[in-house]
Amino acid sequence: MLINADFTRPAVLAPHEYQWVASPQTGVDRVMLDRVGAEKARATSIVRYAPNSYFPSHLHPGGEEILVLSGTFSDEVADYPVGWYLRNPPGSSHRPYSVEGTTIFVKLQQMPAREQHHVRINTRYPSNWHRQGSRELCPLFADDSEQVSLQRLGTNELLYDELLNGFELLVLEGSVMADRQSCERGAWLRMPAGQHLDVVGGQQGATVYLKTGHPAHPEVEA
Structure with missing residues (x-):
């Protein structure tokens, strides 16, 4: 399949x-x-x-x-x-x-x-969150190939401004705008390396699951 x-x-x-x-x-x-x-x-x-x-x-x-x-x-x-x-x-x-x-x-x-x-x-423990610039972040996992976190975005706050090595996102609360398309709670997005997508917090902001540096480990897929 x-x-x-x-x-x-x-x-x-x-x-x-x-x-x-x-x-x-x-x-x-x-x-x-x-x-x-x-x-x-x-x-x-x-x-x-x-x-x-x-x-x-x-x-x-x-x-x-x-x-x-x-x-x-x-x-x-x-x-x-x-x-x-x-x-x-x-x-x-x-x-x-x-x-x-x-x-x-x-x-x-x-x-x-x-x-x-x-x-x-x-992730409901406040002590697992910290501020990184203007954003609140809950780190979940990181190694040489991927980074996983929860992130809280403010209204119109840009998720990232550089070209990422691929990312996967799940909207947990609120909404995001992805290239001007509204993505509500439960929306899932996956972008390959080398492609850019403008993602900003919606009118009420958003909490998102974010994985970067993925989407796959070649040794697993093989």
């Missing part, structure tokens, strides 16, 4: 364009944002767990990145309410479930084998 699989092209999905698809597990549905492969794929998705739904214990050979968008996501280790950011490295396993129901942003099989550490960050 190939969905937005050409990483040399921009990709944009607005919330009203979401197409929820049932997963193999009852009570778990997903919106496929990009995907290369069948059920076990290199994939970026928004996943929705109904109350009291779960996935059986399974491995993540290429790692897993999660941002909890609503409700509470759980595994055998802990409960993670809305705002938690998780990274499970290649080779890790877990049994995810949700008692109350949850919606999460998930990236699968996109980590290099050298990444070996679990990451757990509660």
Whole structure:
């Protein structure tokens, strides 16, 4: 299965364009944002767990990145309410479930084998945010190939003014204007390296998930 699989092209999905698809597990549905492969794929998705739904214990050979968008996501280790950011490295396993129901942003099989550490960050803790110039920033992960953060943009504040080495963005609160097109909460954008897109905070500002220096690790895709 190939969905937005050409990483040399921009990709944009607005919330009203979401197409929820049932997963193999009852009570778990997903919106496929990009995907290369069948059920076990290199994939970026928004996943929705109904109350009291779960996935059986399974491995993540290429790692897993999660941002909890609503409700509470759980595994055998802990409960993670809305705002938690998780990274499970290649080779890790877990049994995810949700008692109350949850919606999460998930990236699968996109980590290099050298990444070996679990990451757990509660982005709702004020101490995890700091000011960088005029902007508030919550760093989530950084290495030589990618940087991940949450960022708060003011009204008409420019997200970046240089040519980035590719970026991926999910609007978490408020809205952004991308080349004069309004992108509301839940909108997802992916831009390849070498292409520019003017992104500014909307009328009420915005909080966004931002990944730069991606969108893919060649050693994982291979």
